[in-house]
Amino acid sequence: MCATACLSVLGQPKVVAYRTAGIDDRVHSLQVESSRGFLYPPVIDLDGEDFIVISFDLFGDDQQDLSYRIIHCNANWVPSQLSTLEYMNGFDIQQLYDWAYSFNTHRSYVNYRLQLPNDDVSFKVSGNYVVEVFPQNRPEEPILYACFSVSEEAVKVFCEANSRTDMGYSGEFQQVSFRIARENYDIVNPAGDLKIYVMQNNRLDNMAFVSRPQ
Known part of the structure; x- marks a missing residue:
């Protein structure tokens, strides 16, 4: 289709x-x-x-x-x-x-x-x-x-998914956390300098934008 x-x-x-x-x-x-x-x-x-x-x-x-x-x-x-x-x-x-x-x-x-x-x-x-x-x-x-x-690897990204979320523990929802090891790469304003998306099985149609990384 x-x-x-x-x-x-x-x-x-x-x-x-x-x-x-x-x-x-x-x-x-x-x-x-x-x-x-x-x-x-x-x-x-x-x-x-x-x-x-x-x-x-x-x-x-x-x-x-x-x-x-x-x-x-x-x-x-x-x-x-x-x-x-x-x-x-x-x-x-x-x-x-x-x-x-x-x-x-x-x-x-x-x-x-x-x-x-x-x-x-x-x-x-x-x-x-x-x-x-x-x-x-x-x-x-x-x-x-x-x-x-x-x-291209300008930074290293470490990511973890966990089924224990604020919305429940049944496994229906997952919480994704990540950390960026930037070393010599300057990130002055994370909210403006980074574009972070979370995708489900590489799907673009329902990807979520992380608007306020900390």
């Missing part, structure tokens, strides 16, 4: 927040995974050896010429102010080459696969990223969005 991927942010309908989702009804089995395994969140280290794998099926008998572009986003998954030259190496729009026809299936489809970074694209900065996939020469008609993050 395909879901709407662009959401209004803070009551501003003209600003969109991206989510991993298929836009075209022919898109199925969309996955965004780290090369470390499906149990890990779709996050890779800047200049690290791991990579992101995006895969999906496009229902139909024939292979489609597809292209993609990469968008850098802020903490709210809204496009940032950085230009393409500032956040990545490579051309703005790239062609999707890796595909394979289905075999012995009840319904015909073509499977597409994209690995990032690759020989054509690499990242210059950390942050949240979105891949838009669209028919060749039709960038205004995206068929899917795929979200992932690139990190």
Whole structure:
């Protein structure tokens, strides 16, 4: 099932927040995974050896010429102010080459696969990223969005989850506490300098924003 991927942010309908989702009804089995395994969140280290794998099926008998572009986003998954030259190496729009026809299936489809970074694209900065996939020469008609993050270890974060909360002890609720070891990284105003989100099983649709870290 395909879901709407662009959401209004803070009551501003003209600003969109991206989510991993298929836009075209022919898109199925969309996955965004780290090369470390499906149990890990779709996050890779800047200049690290791991990579992101995006895969999906496009229902139909024939292979489609597809292209993609990469968008850098802020903490709210809204496009940032950085230009393409500032956040990545490579051309703005790239062609999707890796595909394979289905075999012995009840319904015909073509499977597409994209690995990032690759020989054509690499990242210059950390942050949240979105891949838009669209028919060749039709960038205004995206068929899917795929979200992932690139990190760099500026600080160390220690996190703990506990089922003993102010709301009960049954295990239905969990309390998350964390500590940041900043060493040589200056954090003068935690409420303004930090953007902290808590996610359930890497879900972006219900992530909680910690507005007043102490």
